[in-house]
Amino acid sequence: MEFYVQLLISGLVLGSIYALVALGFAIIYKSTSVVNFAQGEFLMVGAYFCFSMVVQYQVPWLWAFLITMVFSVVLALLVERLVLRPMIGEPVISIIMVTIGLSSVLRSVVTAVWGTQIKTYDPPLFPDTPINLAGIPISQVYLWSFGLSIVLLVLFGLFFKYTKAGIAMRATAFSNQVALSMGISVKRIFALAWCISLVVSSIGGILIGNINGINIALGHFGLKVFPAVILGGLDSILGAAVGGIIIGVLENFSDGLLKTWFGLQGIKEVAPFVFLVIILMVKPYGLFGTEEIERV
Template sequence: MNWELLFQLLLNGIIVGTLYGVVAMCFVLIYKSTQVVNFAQGEFLLIGAWVCWSLLVHWQMPFVVGFLFTLVFMMAFGVLLQIVVLRPMIGEPIISVIMVTIGLSIFMRAAVNWIFGQSAEAFPRIFETDVVSVLGLNVQPAYLMSLVFSLFIMAGFYAFFRYSRYGLAMRATAFNQQVAQSLGISVKTVFALAWAISAMVSALAGVVIGMVNGVSSALSFIGIKVFPAVILGGLDSIVGAVVGGLIVGMLENTAEFVDGQFLHWGNMLTIAPFWVLILLLVLKPYGLFGTKTIERV
């Protein structure tokens, strides 16, 4: 058995898993605040990656400047989307709002394909070296950057929810919107902030993945790929999102190793997380860290 390949894939799985965990936290952030599952999350990655690529290629911006402009743009885009499209849906049945996010997903993907085309485009060269040696294993610099950013974002999420005024307001809104409003919390502001943070963080993930694999409409599939991580950890658990992301990242790469070395079935990397998702939902319907809903009759 090729142990070096196994360790290489496990290291890649941990790094990619932290990125999945960050995107999964965006799912949880919107769900905890609005009780809505955002099926347009993958399109946030796609739009962020294309915007950053356009700033670097067409506007010739330095990477740091273009990257920061992308994050600011996506925050504004998330707020605008919530105000124009989703705010009028407040008070409507949840299934209606979810269908709106599905419609947004289709519309945004079509709009991006119309503006930028469907062919994949490579990011300009950002780093001087193609690989960095970590414990004797080769890792792309973009993945190391994503690991640092992911850990920073996770720490930021923890501090935001625990110590900041808006973080406490968001937790209160997630617990009970009517009670939060009676305490003087602007629920509309909390909703807009949740979408802004979600769009910005997802764009960061989209840029990193685009730097490694190129930018194309396939990036939007990351939103569906991360969904098993959200369910595995628990739809309302930030910690669960991180754990679920790590599980899915390592599971993908382990499945790829087992398939390549022994099974030779093909495509195990894509389908393995969904198999585990089905099994876990049978055994633990609320995920590993999800809150059980208890209804009294």
């Protein structure tokens, strides 16, 4: 029994981090209609940058965290301004290729600067001692990661629903031109979308880095978030959250169960994509994706 509970818990934690990254992905897609294939690399860059701060420069965690956030914002503004703004109005496939190129560049920069060895945060962000919850030991990093992700997801949910900037972002997502006619600065909205997206990705990177260690494979996270985003519906914030958690739990369960029952290894890597195919067959718009509104 405890085994299953453990599976569920680590699934939830992994899922909540997926949800964060999926949120970052969905924000960019929704407001700028760019499919960002470099999402995972941004997460990786954030994780490595924070590693540099904490381990190489011995900055206290709180400050390291904040500096990483500032770094993400700067990186986002640079990428948006230099790489993506010139691409506005170009065909979708060109923009996708640009983000793929961006992901390669980021990966090689990371390899050049930090090498390929796996790194760990030392000291870790959260204490090592596990906490007993109803008799089941859970490591603190899991609890904190889950809590932090959920809080961020709720905050962003409220942001999009109630703040002026949030509503303007959704309006821009619906139509750039009409948003322009409202006096909304679409350029600024795009920049804001990239900032939010990179900040949440970096947070995801730091959390996952605390759980699994930091290496170049973190970049694959970006791809694994796809099933989550598609399950939730490409352009839905709530969908990204729910999709991320569902995919995390499913992935963990299929991995754990197949391993103990049939001795199959490595299912973890492919499970999300199996679900991806199934989702696309059953619900192409995802759980919460916008279906075209049609008045009859």
